[in-house]
Amino acid sequence: MIFQNFILEHIWNLKPYSSARDEFKGKEGVFLDANENPMGSGVPEKWNRYPDPLQLTIKEQLAAIKQCNVDQIFLGNGSDEAIDLIMRMTCQSGIHNIILCPPTYGMYEVSASINHIEQRKVSLLTNYQLDVAGILEAIDSNTRLLFICSPNNPTGNKLNRTDIYTLIESFKTGFVIIDEAYIDFSDEPSFIQELAKYPQVIVMQTLSKAYGLASLRLGMAFAHPTIISLLNKIKPPYNIGGATQEIVIKALANTSFKKSSVSLLLAERTRLIESLGQIPEVLQIYPSDANFILVRFKNSNELFNYLISEKLITRNRSTVTLCEDSIRITIGLSEENDKLVDLISTFYVA
Known part of the structure; x- marks a missing residue:
């Protein structure tokens, strides 16, 4: 897959913001580089220093848990941040479109509306499975994203895996987003293990459900390292706060x-x-x-x-x-x- 063909040119060529913690990654020293408050935080815990912008400790834990590489992981402020960034990375308003399969998670539609992206809706069948023929008919040369939620919200069922493979292998104009927010409650294997075979797939998961961390708002996207590097390039510099990172590190250790x-x-x-x-x-x-x-x-x-x-x-x-x-x-x-x-x-x- 030639990723550059499906990424907006200005995103591909973007020179990202370089934060103080990007330029110096050490943990010891006298820090006079980031305009932080040296006095502390006014509470017993010290939150006066900026957090790791790439959350590497968490990613190392997740890489072991999810059986993937660190450079295949993006962490966002909930899965909603990843959804929004993926749309901004791939879709130009007035040109590109995405495909949604209602009933499904409502933030796909909301994020597309915010970014003024055309949405082509192909409803699930009455048994809540994918209308493969309808989806394939809706795709054109400007279709950049196909969102598939499995297990699906709000219906709860997993989608036929054979249908998902058919769509992945047939969709040639962009990326297939497989939202696995509820995968921990299913006997279905994750598509994370398929990323090497299908570089056009982006998998989303969350720590809000099985891990009980909904209040922390930490979502995960798993993809080819090129896609992850682009997401890291366009995300806010410190999108996951230090307190969240500290708690998540402890929670992931409690298997x-x-x-x-x-x-x-x-x-x-x-x-x-x-x-x-x-x-x-x-x-x-x-x-x-x-x-x-x-x-x-x-x-x-x-x-x-x-x-x-x-x-x-x-x-x-x-x-x-x-x-x-x-x-x-x-x-x-x-x-x-x-x-x-x-x-x-x-x-x-x-």
Whole structure:
């Protein structure tokens, strides 16, 4: 793949900003280079020094966990930063377009709208799988990005891997973005292991779900080193704060938490599905490979509002394409799931 053909010329030729911590990477010395406050921070912790702009310690941990190389990893302020940077790197408003497959993660559309990029929407089929023929028909010479979310949000299901391979191998005008935010709850292998074979693929993951670090906002993109170097070139100099980096380093070292939380949530997902299946007004429970389930209810809007009145918050997806009468339910703790089932049962009896 000749990457330069699919990257905007001004991005490819951009001379990036060089921060003080880019120019000197040592950790010891008298630092009079970055206009920092030498007095500290006004709190017991000292946050007065700028953080590592490339987050190398975290990337070394992730490289071991994800079985890839450090130069294949980009870290952003949530996956949303990577989505935005990829669009700005590849798409010129008024010329290029991207393909989305609703229902799917809403930030693809929002980011494209902010960047004034044409969106071609090819809805999933009624079984929530990819419309491969429709996608291939929508592609033209100016299509730069194809977004695939698997396991998909808000439907929860993994997408047919054979279909994804077909699209990767057929799409010749840009990059296939595979969003694996929920991969830790699926038995599907990550496409990270396919990057050497498919340099046109960019994989996104997150620490918000299985690792329990949603508040820190750290997303990951995995790609060919050329793509990673371009993302690093156009990102803000210090896009991941020092406090976030310090906490993430500790969290990644605690390997048992992620394993135990995934195990518990998968068991609770099974139990919740079984419990909801006993309620006649539950019209359909869609297959899930994520830490949530999409459920179609009788009188879903009224049920959603009732649950809110009882201080139990779910996500009403009834207005989303192909998700009519459906509520998305995140898998909670055992007692939280029990409360949910009790409240739903009470609503329909009343």
